[in-house]
Amino acid sequence: MRDSRRARLILGILLTAALVILTVDHRTGQDSPLRPLRAAGSWVFGTAEQAGAAVIRPVTGFVDAVASAPGAQRDIARLRAENARLRSDLAASKVDAKRSAELKRMLGLASLGGYKVVPANVVARRGQPGFEEVVEVDAGTDDGVRAEMTVLNGDGLVGRVVHAGPRTSTVLLLSDPGSAAGARMEEGREIGVVHGVGEHGRLLRFQLLDASVPVTRGTRLVSFGSRNGAPYVPGVPIGIVEQVEPASGDLTRTAYARPFADLTALDVVGVVVRPPARDPRNAVLPRREGTR
Amino acid sequence: MTAVVAVLAALLVQFMLVNRLPLPAGGAPDLVLLAVVGAALTRGPAAGAMLGFGAGLLVDLAPPTAHVAGLYAFVFALVGYLAGRGVGGRAVTVVVCVLLAPLLAAAVSGLLSDPRVTAATLTQQVPVTVVCTLVVAPVVVWLVSRGTRERYAL
Numbered sequence: 195m196r197d198s199r200r201a202r203l204i205l206g207i208l209l210t211a212a213l214v215i216l217t218v219d220h221r222t223g224q225d226s227p228l229r230p231l232r233a234a235g236s237w238v239f240g241t242a243e244q245a246g247a248a249v250i251r252p253v254t255g256f257v258d259a260v261a262s263a264p265g266a267q268r269d270i271a272r273l274r275a276e277n278a279r280l281r282s283d284l285a286a287s288k289v290d291a292k293r294s295a296e297l298k299r300m301l302g303l304a305s306l307g308g309y310k311v312v313p314a315n316v317v318a319r320r321g322q323p324g325f326e327e328v329v330e331v332d333a334g335t336d337d338g339v340r341a342e343m344t345v346l347n348g349d350g351l352v353g354r355v356v357h358a359g360p361r362t363s364t365v366l367l368l369s370d371p372g373s374a375a376g377a378r379m380e381e382g383r384e385i386g387v388v389h390g391v392g393e394h395g396r397l398l399r400f401q402l403l404d405a406s407v408p409v410t411r412g413t414r415l416v417s418f419g420s421r422n423g424a425p426y427v428p429g430v431p432i433g434i435v436e437q438v439e440p441a442s443g444d445l446t447r448t449a450y451a452r453p454f455a456d457l458t459a460l461d462v463v464g465v466v467v468r469p470p471a472r473d474p475r476n477a478v479l480p481r482r483e484g485t486r
Numbered sequence: 487m488t489a490v491v492a493v494l495a496a497l498l499v500q501f502m503l504v505n506r507l508p509l510p511a512g513g514a515p516d517l518v519l520l521a522v523v524g525a526a527l528t529r530g531p532a533a534g535a536m537l538g539f540g541a542g543l544l545v546d547l548a549p550p551t552a553h554v555a556g557l558y559a560f561v562f563a564l565v566g567y568l569a570g571r572g573v574g575g576r577a578v579t580v581v582v583c584v585l586l587a588p589l590l591a592a593a594v595s596g597l598l599s600d601p602r603v604t605a606a607t608l609t610q611q612v613p614v615t616v617v618c619t620l621v622v623a624p625v626v627v628w629l630v631s632r633g634t635r636e637r638y639a640l
Contacts, residue, residue: 198531201531205535208536213556215556218556318502322614328551328552364551366552
C-alpha cells in the first residue's frame with residue numbers, strides 16, 4: 195500500500211484546507227478570523243518559550259562566547275575535566291554581568307531620549323529556515339506592550355511590535371525585508387526610508403527621497419518617527435552608512451547602512467511604551483569615534 | 487504519539503535554541519521538517535500528510551510569526567505525503583523532501599507577492615538552509631523513526 199486513493203483524498207482535503215486558511219488570512223490581514231488561534235498559539239508557545247529561556251540562555255551565551263573567541267577554544271581543549279565546573283560557573287557569571295551591562299546601557303539610552311521603556315528578554319527567534327526576521331520577547335500586554343510599538347536596545351533601533359500577547363510579544367526586526375522605517379540623516383533634515391535586506395541583519399538599505407542630496411560614508415541615521423509615535427518613535431539611532439550606490443538617475447538615492455544594534459545577537463531589548471514629548475533629534479546618537 | 491511529541495520538541499528547540507545560535511553563513515537546519523519527514527517515512531502517505539498539516543499549522547501559529555498562516559501547513563502536508571509515499575530509496579526521499587520544502591514555501595510566498603521572497607532568497611538563503619538541514623538530517627531522522635517498526639518497503 196505505497197499509495198492509495200484514501201491517502202490521495204486526505205492529501206487533497208488537507209491541501210485545500212491549507213489554501214483556504216492561506217487565502218482567508220492573506221485577504222483579511224489585520225482582522226483575520228485566525229486571530230484567536232494566533233493568540234492561543236502565542237499564549238501556549240510564548241509561555242513554553244519563556245519558561246525554556248532560562249534553561250537555554252546559558253547555552254546560547256556559552257556558544258556566543260566560544261564563537262566570538264576562536265583562540266579560546268584551544269585553551270578550552272587543554273583544560274582538564276576538574277576545571278569544567280569552575281569554567282561553567284565563570285561563564286554563567288560573565289553572561290549575567292554582560293546582560294546587566296546591556297540593560298544599563300539600554301536604560302541609559304532610553305533616559306537620554308526621554309522614552310519610557312519596558313525591558314524584555316528575547317526568548318525565541320525565527321529567521322532561516324523561513325523568510326522572515328522576527329523574535330519573541332517576554333513582555334506582553336500585561337506589561338503595557340501593544341502592537342505597533344518601537345523596540346530598541348542599548349545600541350539603537352531593533353524593530354517594532356507586530357503582535358502582543360498577554361505575556362509575550364512578537365517583534366519584527368529592522369532587518370526583515372518586509373519592514374520599512376522612516377529615517378533622517380544626522381546632518382541636515384533629509385529624510386528617507388530604511389528597508390531590511392535580509393543579509394542576516396548586517397546591512398540595511400536606505401532610500402533617500404531626494405536623489406540630488408549627497409550621502410557620504412559614515413553618515414549616521416536616526417529614526418524619523420511616525421504619527422503619534424506608532425510604530426516608530428523619533429530620534430532612535432538606526433545605523434551608519436557604509437556604502438553608497440552611484441547616482442543612477444532614479445528618483446531616489448540608495449545607500450547601505452550598518453545597524454547600530456547587532457540584530458543577529460539580541461538579548462535585552464526595550465519596548466517604548468511612551469514616546470518622548472519632543473523629538474530628541476541627535477541627542478541619542480553615540481559619541482563619534484575618532485575622525486573618519 | 488511519538489511523532490507528535492517529536493514534532494513539538496523539534497518546534498521548541500528550533501525557535502528557542504537553533505535559530506538563536508550564531509551558526510556559519512547565518513543558516514540553520516529546519517528541524518520540524520526533518521521530524522515530519524522522519525515520522526512520515528515509516529507511517530505511510532495518509533498519516534504523513536496529516537502529521538505534516540498539523541506540524542505546519544503549529545509552525546504557522548507558534549510565535550514569533552510574521553507570515554501568512556497556512557503557508558507551512560500546505561508545504562508540510564505535501565512533504566509529509568511525499569515522504570510517506572516514498573520517491574526511490576529512503577535517503578533519496580529525505581533529500582527530495584528537504585530540497586522541495588523551502589522551494590515550495592518560496593513559491594507559495596511568491597504567489598502571495600511577499601516582499602521577502604526575491605531572487606537573492608533563492609540563490610543565497612535557500613541553499614544554506616538546505617545544506618544545514620541535510621547535515622543534521624541523518625541524526626534527526628534516525629531519532630524520530632527509531633521508535634517505530636520498519637513498515638517502509640522499497
